[in-house]
Amino acid sequence: MTCQPYESPDAVETNTGGAAAASRRTASDESRLSLAMKELKSAGWYWGNLSANEAKEILRDAAEGTFLVRDSSQSNYLFTISAVTSAGPTNLRIEYDQGKFKLDSVLLVRPRLKQFDSVVHLVDHYFRMSLVSHKTPPSTPSSSTVPLLLTRPAYAAITPLQHLCRVTINRHTRRVRDLPLPNRLKDYVADYAYHV
Structure with a gap:
């Protein structure tokens, strides 16, 4: 037989507050x-x-740097980036924790990885980094690493031409509001303010 400890009304309110905070976090996560x-x-x-095999088939003849994002086949991750590296296609899981997305990594590197509000923001960040590193001469990587x-x-x-246009505009300027465009078009371009 077990005994339940007596809880004062203050303790009950605290527990209810904890449940309410958890509920707000869940609602916030769902919204995010x-x-x-x-x-x-x-x-x-x-x-x-x-699937990973379907992604590998899609990327089979693609050039290094080609990528896509798909649902993760592992239940504890939401998304995976499938990309072509110099060693062939690879998959990188994307973690979602406390409202932020980041690449999955070994424990030692994990604290240094940047976190993002969205998957598109994460991919955009690594896309822009890749464009810069792709233009610079390659350093000698260690034999155990493959640059991503x-x-x-x-x-x-087939991607709509309007979307491709706004991506191109965003690659060339961050001052969308100063462009000689109707406000409706400025809103459309600003609605997806990424380079990829």
């Missing part, structure tokens, strides 16, 4: 994930429920 998913779907290089480049998105379908 919903926005991230909407943004990801508009990117054009999100393939949804695709994300330079060419593999689109899941």
Whole structure:
């Protein structure tokens, strides 16, 4: 037989407050994930429920740096980046923790990895880094590492010309509001302010 400890009304309120805070976090996570998913779907290089083998087949003849994002086949991750490296196709899981996305990595590197509000923001960051590193002469990597480049998105379908135009505009300026465009077009370009 077990005995339940007596809880004062203050303790009950604290526990209820804890449940309310957890509920707010869950609602916040749902909202954040919903926005991230909407943004990801508009990117054009999100393939949804695709297996690692299917991704490998899609990327089989693609150039180094070609990538796509798909749902992760592992239940404790939401998404995976499949990319072509100099050693062939590889997969990188994307973690979601406390409202932020980051690449999965070994424990020693994990604290140094940047965190992002969305998957598109994460991919955009590594895309821009890849473009810079792709232009500079390669350093001599260690035999155990393969440089990751994300330079060419593999689109899941024919991408609308309007979307490709706003990506191009965003690659060339951050001052979208100063462009001689109608406000409706400025809003459309600013709605997806990424380079990829």
